[in-house]
């Protein structure tokens with residue numbers, strides 16, 4: 001099983017949910033750019049001040065900010081033996097920057113979680129009710145889905161072209177069912 005992994009998939013597909021479990025199961029740090037950005041917003045850092053309005057609109061934080069944040073995180077000791085990236089890269093420029101820093105072949109496998117749009121919107125609206133996240137209102141969700149199609153979906157082609165397999169996993173069903181599919185898919189590839 002690869003120890004340098006990343007999760008791709010639209011907002012609401014379950015990346016954060018599954019990445020948390022998988023990282024624990026294989027003993028690598030879970031590196032979520034969304035979580036890191038939200039923490040910066042909560043702490044009122046300069047980075048958080050730059051990111052807040054962008055995130056609330058459902059747009060992407062500029063590549064140079066996110067790339068610098070991930071570079072710093074990957075340089076920490078605990079990432080030396082592997083990591084699970086969640087929500088990064090989200091653009092071709094971010095993927096190229098990751099290759100430039102880590103070297104070609106740095107990523108062993110990408111997991112793509114899939115779900116249809118109605119399911120995605122339903123989950124994110126539910127999270128809005130449960131957690132009150134500022135970017136989970138319907139208008140912002142629609143924008144995040146469009147941004148995903150325009151900016152992030154091309155990575156599903158980029159990685160195989162760069163020798164990294166993309167394992168597609170059906171994200172519908174219970175969290176346990178999806179996790180079982182993730183584990184099986186990794187074990188078989």
Ligand code: B4P
Pocket residue numbers: 010011012013014015016017018033034035037054055056058059060061062066086087088089090094123124126127135144171172173174175178
């Ligand atoms: P993220 O934090 O990555 O938010 P997300 O795409 O909505 O995914 P998340 O991981 O939270 O949701 P999940 O699918 O697990 O990004 C937030 C924002 O940060 C972005 O819009 C952007 O502005 C910025 N950002 C982050 N990374 C960036 C980057 N690299 N470059 C630029 N900007 C960046 O789960 C969604 C909900 O579904 C949860 O409530 C969960 O409980 C539920 N759920 C999960 N699995 C389920 C299942 N099987 N059944 C039912 N519900 C389920």
